[in-house]
Each structure stands twice: as C-alpha cells, then as structure tokens.
Amino acid sequence: MRNEYLKIVHELLLHNPYNGFYPPIKAPSRFNVEVPMFIHKMRRWGLAHTHLDDVLAHIKETLYCYPWMKSEPVTNLLNFAGDVYYIYKGKYFKAFITIYLPESYPNDPPQAWVVCEDGTTAIDPVQMHVAPNGSVSIPYLWDWDGKSSTLLQFILHMSVEFTSQPPTFAIDVGINLSPNQELLKIILDYRITHLYDEIIKITPARTYAFFDEVAKRYPPVLADLAGHIRTSQRGVNEFIDIVAELLGQPSKTISKNMFITILVVRVLVVIRVTLEYVTLLRSETKKSTNHSRPALERVQRFCNTQRLTRLVEGEGACTPTVGFMSGRDVSCHCG
Structure with a gap:
C-alpha cells in the first residue's frame, strides 16, 4: 500500500519539476551566479555535516526551485526555512516550514516543523501528518533512502500532502471578547x-x-x-x-457544595414523607379499634400512590414503608 501511494505521488510530481499543483516559479537568471557563490561561502562556515558535498548539492538544487527559501547554520548544522505553497479547494495557501538537516544527512532523513508564529494560524488537529507541536511526518520520510532521497523531493512531497490535508487553518483574533x-x-x-x-x-x-x-x-x-x-x-x-x-453533552462536573445540597434535599424529602406517614397513622389509629383494619388499609393505599413514588425515587434513596408486624410500626428500608 505504501509503495503504491509513493508511486502515485511520484507520478504527480513528474508533471512539473517543482510540483504539480501550482505554476512553477522559475529562479531568476542571477541565481546562476548567486547560488554558486552562496554555496562557496557555506563551505567556510565550519559546518559539521559528515557528507557536506551532498548537503550543499541538495541545498543548491532546492534553491533553484524555491529561491525564496533561506539556509543558515545553527550550531554548525544547516537549517532550511521558507514557505511551502499548496492548493486546497481551488485556492492557494502557504505554510512556513523549518527543516533541520542532521549531521549524518542524507543518510538520515531531515526533520521538519510547521511554524505558526504570527498568531493568525494554528495546527489543524484533524489532519494526520503534522503533530500539535508542528513536527512533520509523511510517508516520504518513513521510506527515506540516503542514496536516492533528496531535500527537494521531501519538500515536494510535503506540498502534495498539504494539498490533501492542509496542516493549518486561519483564526480570527481581531474581536474583543469577554x-x-x-x-x-x-x-x-x-x-x-x-x-x-x-x-x-x-x-x-x-x-x-x-x-x-x-x-x-x-x-x-x-x-x-x-x-x-x-x-x-x-x-x-x-x-x-x-x-x-x-459538544451538546450534559455537564460532567458537580461541585462539592452542589453534591452536599442534593444530598440534604434528598434526606429532607425522606424525613418529610416519613413524618407524614407517622402523623396519618396516628390519626387513624386513634379512632375506634373496630376500624383499625380499614385505617391501615387506607395507609397502605396511600403509600402506593404515584406521589410517594415520585418523591423518593432515585438511586440510593430510602423508601419508608409501613410495617404490619404489630399493626403500627413504621420502618425505613434503604436500597
């Protein structure tokens, strides 16, 4: 699957030596003089690259295709930075890329980051090839070959990836908000x-x-x-x-005070209902003993009403019930 994917990308790039998604930018004629002079100057920077000739050849090739990019040393190793252009939904976009060339390059692949320093763009977490910190990871890096892979091809592949999955999106920061x-x-x-x-x-x-x-x-x-x-x-x-x-979801948090309030309310409801049962039971049992059984039956019917069910329903609630062991006991069974 990966080889088939890379084959398709290579075919896309063959349509244009720069890339297949926006018109090629031809390096100015003066670059024929300026680039060799710049490469000669680089040799005097005391760079620590093991394969310096290969590094400079790759940079020279890339500068002819991306003349606006810049290369400079950082701790005796070269960095390469500039805008990579791509097309998304018919519009042109660009992403600022910083590429670090390790000491063992080209045997080891370069490392690249998408940089969002202007505050108007941010890394899109939906896409797959750029991490939240901006680190770039594309299939071309996974199959890096020190003998055939180049810096220019890496940038071209990034452009292809960004065309299908843009690495950033624009944000609006010009509104005063609470x-x-x-x-x-x-x-x-x-x-x-x-x-x-x-x-x-x-x-x-x-x-x-x-x-x-x-x-x-x-x-x-x-x-x-x-x-x-x-x-x-x-x-x-x-x-x-x-x-x-x-997100259209119920609240996931309940404060400690809110939890205590809910607990107290439930306890008060249980106490109130229990007192109502006791009061009703006493008033009924004070009547003639000949009517004690009908009175208890009326209390039992009262306990089974929907009103009682609504008051005490809920997980962990205590459900008061009337006990008939002695004919007048009231007990509370906790679920």
Whole structure:
C-alpha cells in the first residue's frame, strides 16, 4: 500500500519539476551566479555535516526551485526555512516550514516543523501528518533512502500532502471578547475540543502544570486562556461545563457544595414523607379499634400512590414503608 501511494505521488510530481499543483516559479537568471557563490561561502562556515558535498548539492538544487527559501547554520548544522505553497479547494495557501538537516544527512532523513508564529494560524488537529507541536511526518520520510532521497523531493512531497490535508487553518483574533466568550471562541477556532477528554481527568494538583503545557503546545494567545481558567473561581469545572455544553453533552462536573445540597434535599424529602406517614397513622389509629383494619388499609393505599413514588425515587434513596408486624410500626428500608 505504501509503495503504491509513493508511486502515485511520484507520478504527480513528474508533471512539473517543482510540483504539480501550482505554476512553477522559475529562479531568476542571477541565481546562476548567486547560488554558486552562496554555496562557496557555506563551505567556510565550519559546518559539521559528515557528507557536506551532498548537503550543499541538495541545498543548491532546492534553491533553484524555491529561491525564496533561506539556509543558515545553527550550531554548525544547516537549517532550511521558507514557505511551502499548496492548493486546497481551488485556492492557494502557504505554510512556513523549518527543516533541520542532521549531521549524518542524507543518510538520515531531515526533520521538519510547521511554524505558526504570527498568531493568525494554528495546527489543524484533524489532519494526520503534522503533530500539535508542528513536527512533520509523511510517508516520504518513513521510506527515506540516503542514496536516492533528496531535500527537494521531501519538500515536494510535503506540498502534495498539504494539498490533501492542509496542516493549518486561519483564526480570527481581531474581536474583543469577554473571558468566557474567548473560551468558546478559542475552543472553536483552535479545534481543541479534544482537550475536553484530557481535562476531565486531571487532579487539582496538576491543573497549573497542565495549562502551562497547553500554553506551550498552542499559539501565544492561549496563555491568556490558561491564566483565566487557572485563576477564576471554579475555573476548571466551568471550562469543562462550557465544553460539555458546546459538544451538546450534559455537564460532567458537580461541585462539592452542589453534591452536599442534593444530598440534604434528598434526606429532607425522606424525613418529610416519613413524618407524614407517622402523623396519618396516628390519626387513624386513634379512632375506634373496630376500624383499625380499614385505617391501615387506607395507609397502605396511600403509600402506593404515584406521589410517594415520585418523591423518593432515585438511586440510593430510602423508601419508608409501613410495617404490619404489630399493626403500627413504621420502618425505613434503604436500597
């Protein structure tokens, strides 16, 4: 399956030496002079690449096809950065890519990241080839061959992948919103409802560290979101409830005070119903002893009414019943 997939991609790329999805950008004629001069300059940078000639040849080939990209050394190893263009639903888009060439390149594959630094785009969690931190993983890297794979082909394959599954999506940050409105908007814009499944599991002790991690994984605007949730009263539970409402689900959290309130109400209902039974039973038994049996029968019928059932129904509730062992005992059987 993987080989068939790569074969299709190669056929697509054969239609255009740059890529098959947007018009080729021809390098300016001056590049015939400037690129060799730049490559010669690179040799004096003291680079640590084991196969420096291969590295420079790959960069030269790539610069002729992507003249707007830049290459510079970082700790004696080359990085390659710039926009990769692709077409999605008939429109042109671009993603800023940073590519790191390891010391053993081309024997080992390059590492690439999609960078969202401008705050107007974010990594799309729905697509399959870019992780939340921007790390790129495509089939071409999985089958990397140090003898035949090249930097240019890697970029072309990225363009193909992004055409089918765009790595980013645009967000609107130009509206002044309240903190809770910002919560909902960021959940929608950043498509981070998947955090809902994580947040309902965290303990209060891990809340601070969790939202710090959230702020690191997503663009800087999320730092405000993390701070709001962390510092606002009942912030975490409020966030969970808002997301639950957004997803059309019932609330997943109940505060401790709310739980106690519900428990007290249930106990009061049971006490009230029990007192009603006792009062009714005493009033009936004070009548003539000749009528004691009909009185008890009336009490029994009262206990079986739908009103009583509604008052005490619910898991764990206590159901008072009239005992007939002595004709006047009242007991409470807990389910």
